[in-house]
Amino acid sequence: MQLTTYHRFLLFIAVALVALSCGQSLPSGCPPTCDKANLRGRDLTHVDLSNAKLTGVNLSGSELQFVNLHNADLSGSDLHNAHLVGANLSGVNLRGANLTGANLTQAILDDADLSGADLTLATLTGVDLTKNVTLTAVILNKARLIGVKLWGVNLKGAQLAGSDLRGANLVGADLSGANLGDRSNKQGAILRGADLRGVRLSGANLSYADLTGTDISRAQMDGATTYLTEFGGANLTKTNLTGSKLSFTTLSGVKLEGANLTSVRLLGVLLNGAVLKGANMQQIEFSPLQYDLSKQPIAGVDLRGMDYDQTTQWPAGYSPPESAAGEDK
Numbered sequence: 001m002q003l004t005t006y007h008r009f010l011l012f013i014a015v016a017l018v019a020l021s022c023g024q025s026l027p028s029g030c031p032p033t034c035d036k037a038n039l040r041g042r043d044l045t046h047v048d049l050s051n052a053k054l055t056g057v058n059l060s061g062s063e064l065q066f067v068n069l070h071n072a073d074l075s076g077s078d079l080h081n082a083h084l085v086g087a088n089l090s091g092v093n094l095r096g097a098n099l100t101g102a103n104l105t106q107a108i109l110d111d112a113d114l115s116g117a118d119l120t121l122a123t124l125t126g127v128d129l130t131k132n133v134t135l136t137a138v139i140l141n142k143a144r145l146i147g148v149k150l151w152g153v154n155l156k157g158a159q160l161a162g163s164d165l166r167g168a169n170l171v172g173a174d175l176s177g178a179n180l181g182d183r184s185n186k187q188g189a190i191l192r193g194a195d196l197r198g199v200r201l202s203g204a205n206l207s208y209a210d211l212t213g214t215d216i217s218r219a220q221m222d223g224a225t226t227y228l229t230e231f232g233g234a235n236l237t238k239t240n241l242t243g244s245k246l247s248f249t250t251l252s253g254v255k256l257e258g259a260n261l262t263s264v265r266l267l268g269v270l271l272n273g274a275v276l277k278g279a280n281m282q283q284i285e286f287s288p289l290q291y292d293l294s295k296q297p298i299a300g301v302d303l304r305g306m307d308y309d310q311t312t313q314w315p316a317g318y319s320p321p322e323s324a325a326g327e328d329k
Helices: 005-023
Strands: 225-227 245-247 265-267 297-299
Touching: none
Parallel strands: 225 245, 245 265
Antiparallel strands: none
């Protein structure tokens, strides 16, 4: 089929427009210098921006799938709602960057610096954050972190309220002082099925968090705070809960064998069916569980059906109810 003059003209215009749009994708001199450039909504898929200087740049809503940003400086940049699926962000500087709502699924973040970055509502499904990633004071509220690798990672003081961490690997991670719950918005992190063995949660806020069926054995939870937190069926074997404050918290069926609960404050806590063999329960004040008119626990502790033995340490002068296993007190 031969092209008419008219069709040739249309083809010429189309090619010219494509060429023009490609030429306008990046301003002159960028890369390597793109500071404070307005690249909002641009399609930069597969573009090589390695080692580029992009401080304060506006990349909000941009298409950045599989872009190469290796060792780029994006500190203070605006990347909210950007699509960074499969992007190479190794060695990138994202200090203080705005990544709210961004999609970083399967992105490479080896040696990246996300200190103070805001990733609220961001998606990081399948991302590996164990390879020297700096996450100091990072904000991950309501972030989607399903299946993320976080073992041994330093998340001290991180903001994780409402984040989805189902199935995440947090073995040995440090979340001291981290905020995993927001009482004002009644939102807590979802950690169902996550691996939290040996994790450090000293002084952490776990209000409204869901840790149902989670393995938190040998963890450090001293000074932690819970409020309407779910631990049903979780494994807290040999976990240190010294001085923690547990309010209106469900610990039904939890394994607390060898756990240290010295000086733990219990208010409206359900411990029914918990396994407490070898647990240290000294300096705890126990009082019968009390309910309000809607049958919600408001004070005391439910100790029905507990399983303990002669190695369980109780407060001086306290006579616990009979063990479910029928062993000597």
